[in-house]
Amino acid sequence: MPPDILSPSVMPTTLNFSHSLTFHILIPRADSHPNTFQTNTVIAACVMFIAIIIAWNLPILRDFIAALKLFTVGVHELSHLTVGLLCGGQVVSICIDPNDGGATHVMGLMRTTPRIPRNPYVMPTFAQSFWSPSAVATLAAGYTGSSIVGFLLVFCAFDIVASKICALVIHFGLLVPVLRADHWIAYASIIVCEGILIGLWFGDHGNALRFYVLFLGVMNLFYVVWDYVDERLFDKRNTSDCAQFSELLGWPTSSWAIVWFVYDSLVFTSAIFAGIMVFRRSDDQMYSEASHFLPTR
Template identity: 25%
Template sequence: MSFLRGHWQLFLLLALVFALWRTPVVYPLRIFVIFLHELSHGLAGLITGGSIVDISLDPREGGHALIRGGNRFITLSAGYLGSLVLGALILVTALRSRADRAALALCGAALLIVALLWVRTPFALIFCLSTGAIMLAAARYLPHQAADLTLRVIGLTSLIYVPYDIFDDTIRRSALQSDARMLAEEFGGATVLWGGLWLLLSLGVIWLCLRHGLGAQSNIHFGRSATEGGKTAGTP
């Protein structure tokens, strides 16, 4: 019961995200997680010596990142797992630090930079530019607690969406041309093997995130000043 009292807001946010999953309310969050997926492919390509040619998002919740060079194995593996790690970092930042506005501004800046450098398709360009501008404005003008809440919603959405997407794309519908299928075609193994491995790794990342991110109490205390931060979970 004490655990529920200490984290009831997160449980409520989780329930709301589930309840509104197929509504326009959560749709931009799902597209943002897809953006993190494609960005992770791109970052993996850059880190392993390649270059990003193009990043695109699809309104039907798809996307692609065209990478030239780099380590193909790492680049293919980075999409699902990288987006989950980024989402977990966003959630832990909200739960355990006072850098909520800075993190929100960083997300907004990343959207704008990617849009200017690598995005060419209309939907992706409109989404990245508008969402990036909104995030920067939110980081500047929202109260600290509201910025904290925004990051929590983004992080929770990533933690929900990525494992579901791995299961749906690589196990339930293994015939799809997914990252796991391309990995199987190029490096051996079956699509469901790589998908299953990624699913296990994603669940492990979620467990580590919750274990080290929650603390004894994670509720936001609205009404406190920004200097107090409105959270107690930031103290290890």
């Protein structure tokens, strides 16, 4: 038999070894279950979703979390700004407000010639006639950017050390609105939120920081909910992105809210599974790592 031809008795053995090696790697991950530490994190995230809906809209509580709202709205508008510049647009103005929402105006993204309507019996609006892929990408970047930041924060909330790293980023992110804040409520909220963030760092090796990071992660990830509800309840000055999608591409505003909510729910589920699968540590291991990373005592 020539040396370059494998006998039938050799081929099945090689394939079986390859398959068994693959299944050996995948099966332990598939059989892994969340521990108590991770289960409590998932439950807390679901409770925080309800808490944010209430706190975002109630008069007193919405002022108390104004700093976190500024952070969330700022991330959202920064995503619009970044993609708009990458698409060749020119930023005219940007507004970040904890109650009126955000608004980023970018010029140079719409078509210069109108589109030919597919249905001659239905007259499209001005925006629907001149929309372009660049305009749609810039508009979609807001919810997409918020979901990415929310994914990372929720994912890191499954580990104490990762939460400490996120807390450092959040610390500087909360200080940025100070440059543009023009009301004492915003300043007071920033001071309170910064004080809570620093205080949680010194307790139990920073274990409670996970819930601070998780809270802000859920707030960023489901920004479409607060954006849409805010518009419906308070008729805010800056319209939601769902309304912008409706104006640009058609469909009712509520339909776009459902589409983006389903997308955010999938991202949220992915963040939970990623956190459970990656941070496979016991409580003692996590506490030991946290006590050696920027220790406070």
